Amino acid sequence: xxxxxxxxxxxxxxxxxxxxxxxxxxxxxxxxxxxxxxxxxxxxxxxxxxxxxxxxxxxxxxxxxxxxxxxxxxxxxxxxxxxxxxxxxxxxxxxxxxxxxxxxxxxxxxxxxxxxxxxxxxxxxxxxxxxxxxxxxxxxxxxxxxxxxxxxxxxxxxxxxxxxxxx
Numbered sequence: 001x002x003x004x005x006x007x008x009x010x011x012x013x014x015x016x017x018x019x020x021x022x023x024x025x026x027x028x029x030x031x032x033x034x035x036x037x038x039x040x041x042x043x044x045x046x047x048x049x050x051x052x053x054x055x056x057x058x059x060x061x062x063x064x065x066x067x068x069x070x071x072x073x074x075x076x077x078x079x080x081x082x083x084x085x086x087x088x089x090x091x092x093x094x095x096x097x098x099x100x101x102x103x104x105x106x107x108x109x110x111x112x113x114x115x116x117x118x119x120x121x122x123x124x125x126x127x128x129x130x131x132x133x134x135x136x137x138x139x140x141x142x143x144x145x146x147x148x149x150x151x152x153x154x155x156x157x158x159x160x161x162x163x164x165x166x167x
Contacts, residue, residue, distance in 0.1 A: 002077050006069030014060050015105075017072070018154060021056045023107030024048060024076040029114055030089040031082035032131045033121045038085065042131040045082035049135025051075035057153065090117050104163045112160055115147040 009017070028045040031037060052075045059068035094117075095109035121129055122143065129143055138146040151157070 002080075004070065004073040004077065006066045006073055009069045009073065010064045010066065012063070014063065015159065017060060017063065018056070018159065019105045019107030020076070021052050021059075021072055021107070022111035022156075024072075024079040025052050026091050026095075026107070026110035026114060027083035027088065028052070028075075028079040028135070029118070029132055030091055031079070031086040033117070033125070033128050034086035034089045036086040037128070041082040041085050044078040046131035046135040048075040048078035048082065049132060050137070051078070053136060053150065060154070090120075098164075102164045104160070108156070108159055108163075112151070112156055115144040115151070118143045118147065 012020075025048075028048040031041050031045045051071050055068050055071040055075070059065060059072055062068060091110050091113050094113050095104075095106065098104045098109040099106055118129060118132065122141065126140055129140055132143055133140045136143060136146050136150075
């Protein structure tokens with residue numbers, strides 16, 4: 001069961017909103033490139049990706065907008081439904097040491113590798129990423145760059161730099 005009450009989320013700090021939405025994005029994307037995918041998981045995951053990409057930036061700019069919060073909560077449920085069938089994949093596996101050793105919040109740790117994992121999957125099974133391209137509203141080969149540009153706009157590098165330094 002999921003109880004969605006967007007009014008309860010309007011006081012969430014921006015970073016928490018960002019990180020939880022990115023975790024949902026990771027769930028959706030990983031369910032698509034997971035070997036346990038189905039047509040249903042692809043459909044709800046693609047919808048979740050679209051909803052997150054459409055609503056996250058505006059929600060961060062207008063955190064008291066209940067309609068935007070509702071859209072992100074619904075997207076999270078869709079991503080959870082997809083991931084509940086397929087389970088997570090490489091981006092989540094990569095994230096665990098970053099969370100354990102550097103205390104990087106889970107959603108941030110899961111998301112910052114998504115573009116690279118997409119590049120890997122594009123080189124091996126590009127057709128599997130079509131639902132992601134649809135959700136992002138870009139061409140298949142543009143997925144990594146689209147994610148990187150969007151992550152830059154969201155300030156992921158700045159957020160990550162608060163936890164680890166390049167060295």
